[in-house]
Amino acid sequence: MHPGLKICFGILFLAGTFASAQNGIIRGHIIDRESGEGLAFALVQLNRQATTTDDEGYFIFTHLKDTLYELTVQYLGYQTHAQSIDLSAGEVWYQKIRLSSDAINLGTVEVTGSNQQIPVSSLGNYWITPDRIQQMPSLGQGDLAQFLTQLPGVITTGDQGGQLYIQGGDPHQNLLLIDGIPVVNAFHSLSAFSVVPADAIQQVTLYGSAYPANFGGRLSSVLDLRLREGASKPLEGMVGVDPLSAQVRLQGRIYARGDQQWTWLLAGREALWPYLKNQIPASYRDALDFKFRDLTMKTTWQGENGSKLSFTSLQIRDEVPLASNSSVSWQNQGYGMQFRVLPLQSDYLIGGSVGYSDYRLDFYEEGVPRSTGYKQANAQLWFANGHAENRLEYGISLNAIRSDLTFKNYRNITFNRSDNASELAVYGLYERSWQHWRIEPGLRIHYHASVSYISLEPRFLLQWKPTSQWQWTLAGGRYSQNLVTARSNQDVVHFFQAYITGPEGLLYNNTGEAVPYNVQTAWHSGTGLQWQRHGLTLKTELYFKWFDQLIEINRDKRKVADPDFVTEQGVSYGISFGAEWMYRNWNVNGHYTYAKADRTIVGDWLPAIFDRRHQFNILVRWSPSDKGWNASVRGQTGSGFPFTRTAGFYPVLNWDSGLFTNVADGDNNTGVVYETPLFQGRLPDYLRWDVQVGKRWEYAWGGELEVALSCINVFNRKNIFYFDRIHYQRVDQLPVLPLLVVQFHW
Numbered sequence: 001m002h003p004g005l006k007i008c009f010g011i012l013f014l015a016g017t018f019a020s021a022q023n024g025i026i027r028g029h030i031i032d033r034e035s036g037e038g039l040a041f042a043l044v045q046l047n048r049q050a051t052t053t054d055d056e057g058y059f060i061f062t063h064l065k066d067t068l069y070e071l072t073v074q075y076l077g078y079q080t081h082a083q084s085i086d087l088s089a090g091e092v093w094y095q096k097i098r099l100s101s102d103a104i105n106l107g108t109v110e111v112t113g114s115n116q117q118i119p120v121s122s123l124g125n126y127w128i129t130p131d132r133i134q135q136m137p138s139l140g141q142g143d144l145a146q147f148l149t150q151l152p153g154v155i156t157t158g159d160q161g162g163q164l165y166i167q168g169g170d171p172h173q174n175l176l177l178i179d180g181i182p183v184v185n186a187f188h189s190l191s192a193f194s195v196v197p198a199d200a201i202q203q204v205t206l207y208g209s210a211y212p213a214n215f216g217g218r219l220s221s222v223l224d225l226r227l228r229e230g231a232s233k234p235l236e237g238m239v240g241v242d243p244l245s246a247q248v249r250l251q252g253r254i255y256a257r258g259d260q261q262w263t264w265l266l267a268g269r270e271a272l273w274p275y276l277k278n279q280i281p282a283s284y285r286d287a288l289d290f291k292f293r294d295l296t297m298k299t300t301w302q303g304e305n306g307s308k309l310s311f312t313s314l315q316i317r318d319e320v321p322l323a324s325n326s327s328v329s330w331q332n333q334g335y336g337m338q339f340r341v342l343p344l345q346s347d348y349l350i351g352g353s354v355g356y357s358d359y360r361l362d363f364y365e366e367g368v369p370r371s372t373g374y375k376q377a378n379a380q381l382w383f384a385n386g387h388a389e390n391r392l393e394y395g396i397s398l399n400a401i402r403s404d405l406t407f408k409n410y411r412n413i414t415f416n417r418s419d420n421a422s423e424l425a426v427y428g429l430y431e432r433s434w435q436h437w438r439i440e441p442g443l444r445i446h447y448h449a450s451v452s453y454i455s456l457e458p459r460f461l462l463q464w465k466p467t468s469q470w471q472w473t474l475a476g477g478r479y480s481q482n483l484v485t486a487r488s489n490q491d492v493v494h495f496f497q498a499y500i501t502g503p504e505g506l507l508y509n510n511t512g513e514a515v516p517y518n519v520q521t522a523w524h525s526g527t528g529l530q531w532q533r534h535g536l537t538l539k540t541e542l543y544f545k546w547f548d549q550l551i552e553i554n555r556d557k558r559k560v561a562d563p564d565f566v567t568e569q570g571v572s573y574g575i576s577f578g579a580e581w582m583y584r585n586w587n588v589n590g591h592y593t594y595a596k597a598d599r600t601i602v603g604d605w606l607p608a609i610f611d612r613r614h615q616f617n618i619l620v621r622w623s624p625s626d627k628g629w630n631a632s633v634r635g636q637t638g639s640g641f642p643f644t645r646t647a648g649f650y651p652v653l654n655w656d657s658g659l660f661t662n663v664a665d666g667d668n669n670t671g672v673v674y675e676t677p678l679f680q681g682r683l684p685d686y687l688r689w690d691v692q693v694g695k696r697w698e699y700a701w702g703g704e705l706e707v708a709l710s711c712i713n714v715f716n717r718k719n720i721f722y723f724d725r726i727h728y729q730r731v732d733q734l735p736v737l738p739l740l741v742v743q744f745h746w
Contacts, residue, residue: 025092025347026085027060029306030073033098036232036263036302037202040127042075042099051387055127055203055226056340058306060387062347066091078102092345094305096259123475123526123541124167124208124221126151133198135587135621137634137690137710139734140242141741144204144225145187145194149636150619152541152576152593153208155612157641158721158733165610167208168545168572168597169220172485172499178225179298179312180353181336182376182399184483184499186223189320189328190290196314197247199238200267200296202228209543210475210524213427213442213459214382214393219481219522219547227312229300230263232256240743245271258304265298291319306342311335328496330361352381352395363496372486372498373404386431394428403500405486421450421482421501429459438463448482451502451518455480469533476525484520484551484565502551509567510603515549522547535582539591544573550599570608572597590618607642607679612686614639628696633689640683646725648673670726689714694741704745712737 026046030039030053038057043050046061046069053059066089073081078099085093134142136150145164148154153167163171164187176186178196186195207215207222215222228251235252247269255262270293294317300310314334321327336355343350359374382395401421406414429442440461447454459477486498502518509515528541547570554566574595581588593615597608615638623630650671675681694708713719716736723730 023062024064024066024087024090025060025062026064026069026071026087027058027092027094027306027342027347029096030057030059030075031096031098032078033100034232036261037229039075039078039099040203042073045072045074046070049389051389055205058349060347060349062386065089073097073099075099092347094342096306123210123473123528124153124206124543126206126208128204128206130198130201133201135623135630135632136619137632137692137712139192139710139712139737140244140739141240141247141743142198143193144196144198144201146192147198148206150617150634151206151208152578152591152617153543153574153595155610155615155638157610163610165597166206166221166223167543168574168595168608170485170610172483172497173218173220173481175215175218175222176225177223177355178314178334179227179310179336179355180338180378180380181312181314181334181355182357182378183314183332183334184357184359184374184376185330185332186225188290188292188318189330190292193245193292195294195316195332196225196227196296197249197267197269197294199240199247199249200227200265202226209545210459210461210477210526212440212461213429213444213457213477214395216397216425216427216444216446216457216479217399217423217481218483219479219520220545227267227296227298228265229298229302229310230265232261232263236746238743238745240741241272242739242741243276244273244739245269254299260302260304262301263299265296265300267294267296269294293317305344306340308338308340310338312338326363326365328361328363330359332357332359334358347385349384350382351384352379354379359499361496361498365496370407370496370498371404372406372496373402374499375402376400389431389433391431392428393430395426397423397425397427399423399425401482401501403498405498405500417500419450419501419503421448423448423482436464436466438465442477446480448480448502448519451482451504453517453519455519455521469531471530471532472528473530474527476523479522479524481520481522486553503565506563507551507565507567508563510600515567517549518551519549520547520551521549537578537580539578539580540576541578542573542575544571546571547599568600570597570599572608585622585624587621587623588619590616592616601678604677606677609641609643609679611642611679612638612640628698629694630696631691631693633691635689637685637687640685640720642679643681643683643723644678645675645681646672647675672725683720686719687715687717688712688719702746706741706743706745708741710739710741712739 030042031037032039040053040055040057042053044053044059049061051059064087066087069085069087071083071085079102081097081099087093128147133144133147136142136147138146148164149156155165157163165171166174176183188195203226205224209221211222230253231251232253237250240247249267251265253261253263271291274291295315297313298310300308302308316332319329334357336353338353340351356377361372363370377400378398380395380397382393384391384393386392399422403419405417423446425444425446427442427444429440431440442459444457444459445454446457457478457480461475463473465471482502484500484502486500504518507515507518523546526541526543530539550568550570551565552568554563574593576591576593578591594613596613597611598605599608618635619632621632650673690710690712691714692708692710694706697705713734713736719733721731721733
């Protein structure tokens, strides 16, 4: 091991283990009595002090005197917990507190509970639970991929083969984590499905922009997904089926003794369309021709003092047949371990994770194969001290990456490229709250070893809350990324997208000048204002992302000596206005977003392919508390994406036979002459309405049956996906599609 690395580990270890025990400590873990899962962002009061639990349900109070304390825990939809604690000098008090559901308010929790527990600690952050995902009309059973498009600044370019763009960033600029395991693609080729069933998810945190210092390595956003940890019961689960897929979730307890327990989770999903498509009208076969299979396994051990250890396994497969003897298939295997330790005589919380991901994609176009692979191993260790009002966290992370790319050109010559990269990062962040203010400065030092570049990345957050109704937030930061995608930004549909690490050697910008470093970098900034009272929330946010260096394929390469990659720049900004109203059994949520995304292409500033200027979303849900019925309506409209008009066609002659080539009757391809400047056209506007009506039956022995009838694109609007220039054929997105969904829980 490198001597500097040993010193870093030593400093972090000593800092985390030597803590003052002069004062008393009260800490605990708030969990659901039935499921055993941690309750995030619960309100915990200790005499006149107050804090909230973290995203896993932990809380801590430090520097306490030896006296009598009154501890109160409140969480919407649960019974209030109160107890007295007689704390001795230097004592470290810990308890796992189990909250029971409040049966009287249970019917309204589904509508309001998850919303009011959402933290608004920084801009563009959304805390998502399975309940919220299931509340929205969806293509089949509720899914995270479809829910994300309901959020401000999140768009997708299509139902099949489309990509997910989060607040002006490209898909490969999004950091995707599943229980700490890095994945490069969290969505299937049919973009309406993520790789993890919603019922297996415990919580998802989306950082759309200006994310904190404990994350790094991506330019735009972070999607942090955490799986369920099993159940405190011996066995419980869910079986669901709809015309597109079937899924199952099983979870239970292996061992339990006092506060110690060992639990497990098994979740799987498989597409049913390949078995049913012959009985389906022909108009749906091409639009929904897909095949996938997901398998998720997890086991978790929890100790008496709140320490925890878990292991996760992911097995993901996807396959889509395309037209003209073409197909695409990919698979991703992932394995990870996470731990959290609460030392007995310390006010520190120690945690970490180890993950490995192996991704491979194979693409066959007209019988010509292309393949790409991306392997990544990561490890992270962090220490936290204090509570939500005064908290310090710091840590270290390591990444090892290998990428492979294989393809054949039109002369049947095979090209192979393999790259290796390693990264080391240390970070620190501090949270401090007093009176009406909250600050969160942070710093991340990210060393990209393969290109010998150290990136200093300051992060900050400032929040002002003058009253209980008003809140203003300002945030920003610096970000870097070594991952590059080998694809053209001029294509709307990307069935083949190769991932490679940043190229070594000299890089040049569009003017031919050498750049000082071979890493992509960006700045984020944003501000937001929120007002909330009597079930009504009004919110506006503004974000700005300046990509001062992007690395792209050299699309203007004409000679062998020309570089394969060039640097470009980009800018993305947007403003959103949102409102949410909750009254009794009703929930209405809507927002409008204006956004703009530009990139430099061969030196010219042009719109990005995902530059949707205007977007409006609305979701209305009705859920009476005592009838078991629920109904929801979702509407989404947006302006058209930019595209480049066709100026003409020309024959591409194949001169493999030299002078004996038959120019008149030879097998030649057709080339396209594009209008300049690029991206001056606009596709038609997008509009889709979805509806869903459901009924729930509960049985005395604990079982629950849910049946829902949903209809996607209820007005059967023809929303364009892309246009085949060569064959002069328009390809639309999904037509009207009614679906029956049945789920059984026990």
